[in-house]
Amino acid sequence: MSGGAGIRSISGETFSWQEAVGGWRGAVESVLPGLLFVVVFVATGQQLQPALIAAAACALVAVLLRLIQRSPLTQAFSGVLGVGIGVFWAWRTGDAGDYFAWGLLVNAGYLLAFVVSALIGWPLVGLVLGMFRPEGPLSEGGSWAGAMAWRRDRMLRRRFAAVTWLWAGMFGLRLAVQGPLYLADQVGWLGTAKLVMGLPLTALVLWLSWILVRGTTAATPAPVPSRQDP
Structure with missing residues (x-):
C-alpha cells in the first residue's frame, strides 16, 4: 500500500493527513522529482537529458540531506529507487514517456x-x-496467527474486502487515465496526471479506507466452544 505511515493512518483511532502522506518532507520528496522532470522537459522545448538530470539530482539530494541529518532513509531511498529506474529506462530508450513506464507497471502489479x-x-x-x-x-502479546483472527468475523471480512476493492479502483483509475496518455506520447499531460493521481489521490483513498475500517481495531473475540451434554 503506501508504506508504514499510510498503514498506521488507516489503523489509528484518528486520521492524520500529515501522517498519511509521510509528513510534509516526505510529501515534497515524493512529488518534487516528477514535478521537476515535467517542468524542465516542457521549459527546455522537450529536451530529455536536462529533465532526467533534474529529476535524478533532486532525488539524490533528498537522500544526501537525510544522511547528513541522520533522519530515516526508508522513504527517500524508495523515492530515489523509483526515480532511478525511470531515469535509466528513459535514458536507454530516448523516450521521455518511459520515465513513467515503471510507475504504470507498478500500478498494474498492485491492481x-x-x-x-x-x-x-x-x-x-x-x-x-x-x-x-x-x-x-x-x-504487544500478539502473534502471526493472531493476524488472521479477523477472518472469523464476517463484518470485518466484508469491510476489508470493500477497502481492498477501493484500492484496486484507485490503481485501475490510474491505468485508465495514464495508460492512453503514455501510448499517445503526451508526456506533459502524463506527468501532470501522475502528480494529481499520485500523493493527493493516495491520501484521499487512505482517508476513505480509514472511514470504512475505523472502529475495527478491537481484538476479535475468540470463538466460544459449544457445550455438549454429557
Missing part, C-alpha cells in the same frame, strides 16, 4: 494483487491490517 486477493476471499487490506490489530504480531 492485479488487490483484485485477486479480494476474489479469492483473502483481501489484501485485511492481511496487512491484521498485523496492526491487538492480536497481530506488531502489537
Whole structure:
C-alpha cells in the first residue's frame, strides 16, 4: 500500500493527513522529482537529458540531506529507487514517456494483487491490517496467527474486502487515465496526471479506507466452544 505511515493512518483511532502522506518532507520528496522532470522537459522545448538530470539530482539530494541529518532513509531511498529506474529506462530508450513506464507497471502489479486477493476471499487490506490489530504480531502479546483472527468475523471480512476493492479502483483509475496518455506520447499531460493521481489521490483513498475500517481495531473475540451434554 503506501508504506508504514499510510498503514498506521488507516489503523489509528484518528486520521492524520500529515501522517498519511509521510509528513510534509516526505510529501515534497515524493512529488518534487516528477514535478521537476515535467517542468524542465516542457521549459527546455522537450529536451530529455536536462529533465532526467533534474529529476535524478533532486532525488539524490533528498537522500544526501537525510544522511547528513541522520533522519530515516526508508522513504527517500524508495523515492530515489523509483526515480532511478525511470531515469535509466528513459535514458536507454530516448523516450521521455518511459520515465513513467515503471510507475504504470507498478500500478498494474498492485491492481492485479488487490483484485485477486479480494476474489479469492483473502483481501489484501485485511492481511496487512491484521498485523496492526491487538492480536497481530506488531502489537504487544500478539502473534502471526493472531493476524488472521479477523477472518472469523464476517463484518470485518466484508469491510476489508470493500477497502481492498477501493484500492484496486484507485490503481485501475490510474491505468485508465495514464495508460492512453503514455501510448499517445503526451508526456506533459502524463506527468501532470501522475502528480494529481499520485500523493493527493493516495491520501484521499487512505482517508476513505480509514472511514470504512475505523472502529475495527478491537481484538476479535475468540470463538466460544459449544457445550455438549454429557
